[in-house]
Amino acid sequence: MRPITFLKPVVAGFALMLAASSFVHAKDPIPVVSTFSILGDLVKQVGGNHIALTTLVGHDGDAHVYKPTPADARAVSAAKVLFVNGLEFEGWIDRLVDASDFRGSRIVATEGIAAIPFEEADEHGNDSHKDDDHAKHKDDDHDKHKSEGGHEFEWAGVFELSPGTYKWSFAKVDGKYADPGMKMVILKSDGIETAEEKAEGLLKSEDLVSRDHNDVLVAQDKAYALNFDATKDMTVFSVNIDKAGKYAFFTGHMPFEFEANEHFFKNVTGKDVEPVEQEPEAGHHHHHGAFDPHAWQSAENVVTYITNIAAALVKADPANTTAYIKNRDAYVAKLRALDADIMARMNALPENKRTVVTSHDAFGYFAKRYGLKFEAPQGMSTESEASAKDVATLINQIRKEKISAVFVETITDNRLMEQISRETGAKIGGTLYSDALSGPKGPASTYLDMMRHNALAISKSLGS
Numbered sequence: 001m002r003p004i005t006f007l008k009p010v011v012a013g014f015a016l017m018l019a020a021s022s023f024v025h026a027k028d029p030i031p032v033v034s035t036f037s038i039l040g041d042l043v044k045q046v047g048g049n050h051i052a053l054t055t056l057v058g059h060d061g062d063a064h065v066y067k068p069t070p071a072d073a074r075a076v077s078a079a080k081v082l083f084v085n086g087l088e089f090e091g092w093i094d095r096l097v098d099a100s101d102f103r104g105s106r107i108v109a110t111e112g113i114a115a116i117p118f119e120e121a122d123e124h125g126n127d128s129h130k131d132d133d134h135a136k137h138k139d140d141d142h143d144k145h146k147s148e149g150g151h152e153f154e155w156a157g158v159f160e161l162s163p164g165t166y167k168w169s170f171a172k173v174d175g176k177y178a179d180p181g182m183k184m185v186i187l188k189s190d191g192i193e194t195a196e197e198k199a200e201g202l203l204k205s206e207d208l209v210s211r212d213h214n215d216v217l218v219a220q221d222k223a224y225a226l227n228f229d230a231t232k233d234m235t236v237f238s239v240n241i242d243k244a245g246k247y248a249f250f251t252g253h254m255p256f257e258f259e260a261n262e263h264f265f266k267n268v269t270g271k272d273v274e275p276v277e278q279e280p281e282a283g284h285h286h287h288h289g290a291f292d293p294h295a296w297q298s299a300e301n302v303v304t305y306i307t308n309i310a311a312a313l314v315k316a317d318p319a320n321t322t323a324y325i326k327n328r329d330a331y332v333a334k335l336r337a338l339d340a341d342i343m344a345r346m347n348a349l350p351e352n353k354r355t356v357v358t359s360h361d362a363f364g365y366f367a368k369r370y371g372l373k374f375e376a377p378q379g380m381s382t383e384s385e386a387s388a389k390d391v392a393t394l395i396n397q398i399r400k401e402k403i404s405a406v407f408v409e410t411i412t413d414n415r416l417m418e419q420i421s422r423e424t425g426a427k428i429g430g431t432l433y434s435d436a437l438s439g440p441k442g443p444a445s446t447y448l449d450m451m452r453h454n455a456l457a458i459s460k461s462l463g464s
Contacts, residue, residue: 033079036063037437046309046327050320059439070173073100086110089293107312109305115291152203153250156192157275166239171260178257181227186219189248199250294362298369299339345459346370353462357406362434398424405429405461429461
C-alpha cells in the first residue's frame, strides 16, 4: 500500500500543475490597439483585464497632428483587434495599417451612429467660421485625386529652410528597408498644391537622377531615384539649400516607414526639422471627410461605441463573453445616467446663454444632443487656421450677443482665445477637453470624467 500512498501526492501535485497552467493560459489577455485616448478608455472599460491595450495617441495628445512611429506599426502588427473611430478622424491610419502588415480585425467604433454631415455641423457649431472656399476646394480636389489613384507620391511635405546642409535619412526597421529605393522630388515652393502638378510630372518621367548613400540632393526640375545601401543600417543623403525659403519634398514612401530611432530630417546641428505642411498628414487637411468625426461628444452616441467594442471583443475572445457583456451593460447604465445629467444641466441654462465659444469645431454632437450652439474660429482640425475675417466676425458676435465666457482647449494654442477674451471682455470660462483625455491626475482621465468636467465648466460659466 505504501507505493500507492506515495503516488497520491505526486498525482495530486501534477493535477494542480496542469490546472495552474490551464488557469494562466486562460487569463492571457488578447492584444488590442486603439487609436486615441478617448477610444482607448472605452475599450478598457469593456475589455478590463482580459485585454492588453495599446493606445497610439495618448492623453493630452492631438490625433490631428499625430505622426506614427515604427513602434506603433509593431503594436498594430501584433494586435488581434484594432479599434478606430472612423469618419476619417484618423487620416493616417490606412498608411499605418499598410506599413504594419496588420492581419487582425479592424473595428470602426462609430459604425451605426447617425453621423452629422458637415453642412449640419456648421448649423450646430461653426456657423460662420467655415474653412474658406479655397481650402475646401483644395481638399475636395485632393480627395478626388487620391480616390482615382492619381498620385505618384505617397507623401509630400513643405519645410521652411535656411541656407545650409541638412541630412535626410532612411533607416532599416526590423532589419530591412521598407523598399530598396525610392523616388523623390525637391522643389522650391510655398505649398504642396502649387508644386503638386509639376512634381507629378517629374515623378512619372523616366529621366531620373540616381543617387546613393552620402550623395547630395538639391532642389531641381528632375526627380531623384534614391538607392538604399543594403549593407548599412541607415542610408543618408545630404540636402543642400542655397536660398532661404519654403521647399516642397515629394516622396514615394511615407518617411516614418524608414524611422528606427531618430527623426528622418535633421539640420547640421542634429536638430529635428519638422514640416510646416504635409500630406497625407497626421492631420493636415482642414476637412476630415463628409461627416463630423467627433461623435463621442454625445454620451448617447457612446452607447453605440460600447456596443460595437463589446461585439468585437466577444468575437475575438469568446471565452470571456460573459465578462465583456457584463462590462458593457454596466457601462451603458453609467452612460445613460451621464446623458441625463448633462441634459438637465444644459436645459437649466437660459435660452440666451447657450452659445459656447471654443478653439476648434469639435463639439457639434454635444451641441445637437444637448441644445447648445458652439462657435469656433478654427475648423474641424486643430491644423486649420482662423482667418482675420473669421476672428473679427466672431468678436462682433460675442459683443452683440453679450456672450460672457469663452473656453480654451487642452490640445490647441490658447493665444487666439486669450486675444478674443481681451478684445471682448468675455472671461476665460475654463478648459474643455475635446479630442483627448487628461493624464491620470487630471480632471478628465476617463471619458465619463471628461464629459462631466466639460458640462460643469459650461454650466458654471454660462449660467452665472
